[in-house]
Amino acid sequence: MSQTVDRALNILPLLAEGPADLGQVADRLGVHKSTALRLLRTLHEHGLVYRQSDQRYRLGARLFALAQEAVENxxxxxxxxxxxxxxxxxxxxxxxxxxxxxxxxxxxxxxxxxxxxxxxxxxxxxxxxxxxxxxxxxxxxxxxxxxxxxxxxxxxxxxxxxxxxxxxxxxxxxxxxxxxxxxxxxxxxxxxxxxxxxxxxxxxxxxxxxxxxxxxxxxxxxxxxxxxxxxxxxxxxxxxxxxxxxxxxxxxxxxxxxxx
Amino acid sequence: MSQTVDRALNILPLLAEGPADLGQVADRLGVHKSTALRLLRTLHEHGLVYRQSDQRYRLGARLFALAQEAVENxxxxxxxxxxxxxxxxxxxxxxxxxxxxxxxxxxxxxxxxxxxxxxxxxxxxxxxxxxxxxxxxxxxxxxxxxxxxxxxxxxxxxxxxxxxxxxxxxxxxxxxxxxxxxxxxxxxxxxxxxxxxxxxxxxxxxxxxxxxxxxxxxxxxxxxxxxxxxxxxxxxxxxxxxxxxxxxxxxxxxxxxxxx
DNA sequence: CAGAGCCATTGCATTCTCTGCAACAGCCAT
DNA sequence: ATGGCTGTTGCAGAGAATGCAATGGCTCTG
CATH class of the missing domain: 3.30.450.40 (GAF domain)
Known part of the structure; x- marks a missing residue:
């Protein structure tokens, strides 16, 4: 229903498979690198995505916290x-x-x-x-x-x-x-x-x-x-x-x- | 960096506090109900949000799966x-x-x-x-x-x-x-x-x-x-x-x- | 049983945001 | 140095998201 959000959320399962760099994310999403960058940044700000030292992206910590709160509710x-x-x-x-x-x-x-x-x-x-x-x-x-x-x-x-x-x-x-x-x-x-x-x-x-x-x-x-x-x-x-x-x-x- | 995604992701911690209906989400997000609806729908499609029988929204199951894969990686x-x-x-x-x-x-x-x-x-x-x-x-x-x-x-x-x-x-x-x-x-x-x-x-x-x-x-x-x-x-x-x-x-x- | 009120939902025109491009910067290896 | 690779930014256009208003379904009430 919402293209931008849809794309952003597609990044999550993608990263669940393992760390990926900007190019890989952009490719698998079928969007320009700059677009992927901005999506990743937004995810990052919310803690759903973590940038490791080699610049690649991983799923982030907030995800744990959310999952935990979810189960506790x-x-x-x-x-x-x-x-x-x-x-x-x-x-x-x-x-x-x-x-x-x-x-x-x-x-x-x-x-x-x-x-x-x-x-x-x-x-x-x-x-x-x-x-x-x-x-x-x-x-x-x-x-x-x-x-x-x-x-x-x-x-x-x-x-x-x-x-x-x-x-x-x-x-x-x-x-x-x-x-x-x-x-x-x-x-x-x-x-x-x-x-x-x-x-x-x-x-x-x-x-x-x-x-x-x-x-x-x-x-x-x-x-x-x-x-x-x-x-x-x-x-x-x-x-x-x-x-x-x-x-x-x-x-x-x-x-x-x-x-x- | 991306307004739409940002709004959508703000829904997650909000729902982590407990189930909420469309109106509540829209209010706390400061957007129109129709906007909130579309965001929730997108989250729903990705399984991050679940709609319980009383129509209210909760955090969804995919969140667990993601958190789990994240930890395993x-x-x-x-x-x-x-x-x-x-x-x-x-x-x-x-x-x-x-x-x-x-x-x-x-x-x-x-x-x-x-x-x-x-x-x-x-x-x-x-x-x-x-x-x-x-x-x-x-x-x-x-x-x-x-x-x-x-x-x-x-x-x-x-x-x-x-x-x-x-x-x-x-x-x-x-x-x-x-x-x-x-x-x-x-x-x-x-x-x-x-x-x-x-x-x-x-x-x-x-x-x-x-x-x-x-x-x-x-x-x-x-x-x-x-x-x-x-x-x-x-x-x-x-x-x-x-x-x-x-x-x-x-x-x-x-x-x-x-x-x- | 009718009607009011509440909530979710949808179509649409407007507008604003996101997009892709192209140029730039930093880094490594050649 | 230089070429190629990566990530990053400014910008103008285009497409997508937005809010409005109207609809439909529901429950509660008179």
Whole structure:
């Protein structure tokens, strides 16, 4: 809608691939160097772009701050977090919280007591939408025609032999998920990883988020993981209750701490 | 430099404060609603802004993805990470990695084996620049006049009684830090938290990053924490060596995994 | 049920901003 | 020195963004 802004914003994903100099940016944008320069300058002033010592441009620091503020403003996350922690404490497995946004499903929170390595790297990342348990729940909740249209547009990569192979299979799966009110991913994305998920619903009954517990085969079998289903569903229910205002919000939110 | 882009980008921090509707955005931007609408649309198309069900706008998902890619492209981080993990394994405390960028010092990595809660929330967040050990190291490395000018412009909030109170005190501290090649933060930000930090230097000797180990008083005393100093410095040295190409980069980088 | 009021949205003419060009400056390598 | 490479700036023209006013959808109210 706005050419200038459009061009400027196209620079961001471009730089996300790696640092680039003025010429490269101008070329890939299809504009004159001077134009690219001015766009980069504006981005720079806003801190979205950083100029490193070799004069090349990189994505800047403000981007982190913005992304962080964005995630902190998601009220579902705020409410859900203590529940996720509690669930994690009682079962020990990885717990995820995800939402549906603009055709993508992405993690907005995660608690993992065992593998702290690179934990943050998953938050904000779109999930494998055709296989992830949380994705199934969120998509199953869409109105019929929309769901159908969406399923048609998807790719169905075979991450493993148990991945969802096609749109019809996916739609069948969604029907089942909607029916039973919970979902699983049994090795559909990574051979050795299973998940159980339950939806979090707002006051109007629509799924606003979904949560899941994931564990590798080597720790618990599929059957053992399914044992946790009632607990997961209860947790999701508790969050739903609080989110939709039915429950008086047990205690106040968390605080923060810090260090250097 | 570019009015349109400038306006569009001003929307982002505005929305970071919380969701807003078209009218509010237009007002705070000082432009006509139709203009604001078109800007928001453009941002929307790029996924930087999300329109929630009540028609109000929020920061969008793409922001996460971008911030994530940005952080993954920071090569210091890539190289440092395994070292940080190893250090964390051997001492058990929180380990941070930070860089200096555009007048801010921010964490770009963190390993924390004990408190998985909200781990990610610290990454990308600007540190308390007047007290954090990593900030002292990075600023101590600036050329004299620049350092001086920068120190003058800072605020010196008294987080605790031991916070750096003023620019002169800060500059003295930086001199000391530069002298000794390492830094501490002893309760300067949070009464009960101490840190020890060491710089990571590139081939030209300039500090490209700094790392620290932090622990609360209740776990280890100041003196005990200082015991770790040699280990921290050795780790920083190892990372420096690898980053500047002196060391043959032990093994290859990491991979990724996933779940749902 | 009608009507008022609010908000988002659109078409259009005007105007102002952005664009691309060309010239300039700094840097490195030849 | 000199040529080529990069980033940078001034300028005039052109195209794009702007604000206005009018429309359409919605909810709240009488």
């Amino acid at each position: 998601l009220d579902v996350r705020e409410i859900a977090h203590p529940h996720l922690v509690r669930l994690n404490e009682s079962c020990g497995h990885t717990v995820h919280l995800a939402v549906h946004e603009e055709g993508e499903v992405l993690y907005i929170d995660k608690v993992d007591s065992r593998y702290p390595v690179r934990m943050y790297s998953r938050i904000g990342k779109p999930v494998a939408i055709t296989v992830a348990a949380v994705a199934k729940l969120l998509l199953a909740d869409l109105p019929d025609p929309e769901r159908r249209a969406f399923a048609e547009k998807l790719d169905y990569p075979m991450y493993t032999a148990r991945s969802t192979p096609s749109a019809p299979a996916f739609l069948r799966e969604l029907d089942k998920v909607r029916e039973q009110g919970w979902a699983t991913d049994l090795g559909g994305h990574e051979e050795s990883i299973n998940c159980v998920a339950a939806p979090i619903r707002g006051a109007d009954g629509r799924a606003v988020a979904a949560m899941s517990v994931s564990a590798p085969n080597v720790v618990v079998t599929e059957d053992e993981l399914l044992t946790l289903l009632p607990l997961v569903r209860r947790t999701a229910e508790a969050i739903s209750g609080e989110y939709s205002g039915r429950t008086p919000t047990t205690q106040s939110g968390s605080s923060s701490s810090s260090s250097s | 920071l090569d210091v981080r890539e190289i440092a990470h395994p070292h940080l993990v190893r250090l964390n394994e051997s001492c058990g405390h929180t380990v941070h990695l930070a860089v200096h960028e555009e007048g801010e010092v921010l964490y770009i990595d963190k390993v924390d084996s004990r408190y998985p809660v909200r781990m990610y929330s610290r990454i990308g967040k600007p540190v308390a620049i007047t007290v954090a050990a990593v900030a002292k190291l990075l600023l101590a490395d600036l050329p004299d006049p620049e350092r001086r000018a920068f120190a003058e412009k800072l605020d010196y909030p008294m987080y605790t009684a031991r916070s750096t109170p003023s620019a002169p005190a800060f500059l003295r501290e930086l001199d000391k830090v530069r002298e000794q090649g390492w830094a501490t933060d002893l309760g300067g930000h949070e009464e009960s938290i101490n840190c020890v930090a060491a710089p990571i230097r590139g081939a030209d000797g300039r500090a490209v990053a700094a790392m620290s180990v932090s622990a609360p008083n209740v776990v280890v005393t100041e003196d005990e924490l200082l015991t770790l100093l040699p280990l921290v410095r050795r780790t920083a040295e190892a990372i420096s060596g690898e980053y500047s190409g002196r060391t043959p980069t032990t093994q290859s980088g990491s991979s990724s995994s996933s779940s749902s």
